Amino acid sequence: METVLASIRQLAANANEAARRQLITTLHEIAYSLEDANDTVHRYGYLHLQTAAVKTGFDLGLFRFISASEGPVTVSQIADKTGADPLFLSRFLSYLASTGAVKEVAKDEFAANNVTKNLAEKVTEAGVSHCFETIGPQYQAIPAFLKKTNYKNPSDEMHTVFQDAWKTDKHAFAWFTDHPGQLDYFNDYMAFRREPALSWLTVYPVEQETQNWDGTRPVYVNVGGGIGHQCAQFKEKYPHIPGPVILQDLPHSIAKALPTPGVENTAHNFFEPQPVRGAKFYFARGVLHNHPDHKVRVLLGNIKSAMAPDSVILLDEMVLPETGVNSYAAAMDLTMMSAFASMERSEAQWRTIIEDVGLKLVKTYPYNPVSYESVMDIRLP
Template sequence: MVNAAFEQIKAFAATADDSDRRNLITSLRGLASSFEDPMEIIHRLGCGTLGSATVEIGLDLGLFKYLADAKSPLGVSQLAEQTGADAPLLTRIIRYLAATNVIDETGPGQFAANSVTKTLASDLGVAGVYHYLKTASPTHSVLPSFLKKTNYKNPSDDSHAPFQDAFNTGLHPYAWFSSHPENLKYFNDLMALRRKSNESWLSVYPVEEATKGWSADNAVYVNIGGSIGHQCAQFKETYPHVPGRVILQDLAHSIAQALPTAGVENMVHNFWDPQPVQGAKLYYMRAVLHNHPDHKVLKLLRLTKEAMGPDSILLIDEMILPETGVKADVTTLDLTMMSAFASAERTEKDWTALFEQAGLRLVKTYAYNKAQYESVMDVRLLEG
């Protein structure tokens, strides 16, 4: 009976879209938790850091890459020879990884890669897990003491968040990254690799309709804080005939590494300074505002508003959390943003309130990645 139910679930998962697949995972995890006895619950919650520690050991040894590249299961002695680890120690580590479904045990002393192993062997897996282990996890670990010390107030000062306690620094995380190139590399690699190419605001927003009749001499698209220009490159590729200037803005170190995209103007600009491009059609920010607490979000919105003309549109590309039933990975990201930047992931009610305080109004929301709550918000002048 159990096997039959399991096969039905597998058959459903094989044809489910991303949203249904994620809902299924949430339901199954909840079901599994409901079956646990008290000691199983205590063990799972109390030993979570052990799982992270053993995965880091596996990454350091190259264990997952060896298993993923192998044509057939490998024995402990083979893995010990490849990794240079002591065989008795490796046996204990691998036994735990198999018990937690990170790798598959195929027979006595024989192990093979599964989907988790293959992810951990990929460039995305390496960058993502190392970023969380080496940068995010330390901020998580000090969260209890930080909140106790601050009398459990919601953090709002990005110069004094758990991040500063975790790394014993007075620097903002982005300033700290500049002197920690390994951490910065993992972060940048994760940001570059994590997004699927078909998940973009350009797939849902009516760009041609919004820019119809726009003058070729005026700025049509300004990507504020656009890093090295992936979004500008996508805009030009998707809408090569839309008239107007396409402008990438970021700090000098990012602009120095900007993609050589034909038709894109690269402009050094600190977005805490007044916006130099006046009256553009589309001002666009992707995952910029979630890095900042409310008072700084308001400052950035107001600076952009001052540059907007009566026909301008501010496009805010962010997560919009539902009021209930938020997925576990997104709640993790919310608390990670709080720990690093005293910032947050926000609901539509939160966003609307911020826009109104800045003298703006939310006209319409276009969801393009519902499983991850990613949407682009069409925001305009309040009096428009």
């Protein structure tokens, strides 16, 4: 067994990202094939508890403390740091160790492992907290909602799992206005997970498209851009390209927008007419997957009406394969369904919507094949 494990570790050490993900999938499949019914019950039935335990660990600053320590730490040391009851911590850390979140090295003594270090990262805390605080109640409500609607594919963004889960008649993004804590987790996760090394800016020919650009015209409009991380990355990489760079989002996001020099932060609802006319790039990242087809058509139609002949719409989205979608993307698809009556889409599905509003998909530029993230170049016909 040790020889097999050593071979797997060596294989993982030399693997690229795609191979690493495939190795994880294969190892999971092997583990699942060894389960009996009781194992399967425990794997599915206690998933909520794992997430709740991790969220509690975040609240205590537990993973950062253990990860920052030079060696193992005792329950007594953790109690002194966090103020939590030692008896509770002993039980709690034993559970976390059983799920692989920390490493138990002796009685009441724990150390960081790879997962602990991952949980100490800001992106992990924001992402898991967003899932726990906002998305989790929706997952809990999915079975009853689908049963009530006779398992029809949701298409009305105002009657989704989200409204049932939160007992609200508001759209999910409007609901955020009254829930600033959840909005902070969402914004932080969207920001932290956008690694500059995995960006549309690494594959799209911005320089070529903006040669001799007239700086009196806007060069980049980030539609639904949150608090402005994409605008900041654009300005950082292309400070010499002339023309206004404009961030657009709803007022509650613009109120928290980054004060990036050279970026105009403006409140705008993209389901209303686009006020910035004749820009070079109208860019939207992870925006359209939040909306069903009929709303995507409205959004694209509004941008189309503002385009000049040389304008380009850049849609930065998942572009799913027709078969063999990985578990992360499939989970995102059902999450979009439950929150917005929307979906992740294949290139054929994107093309149909784009052509429906009289636009043309010129080219798709994949930049993160593992998660199918791509930027689509869309123009007037």
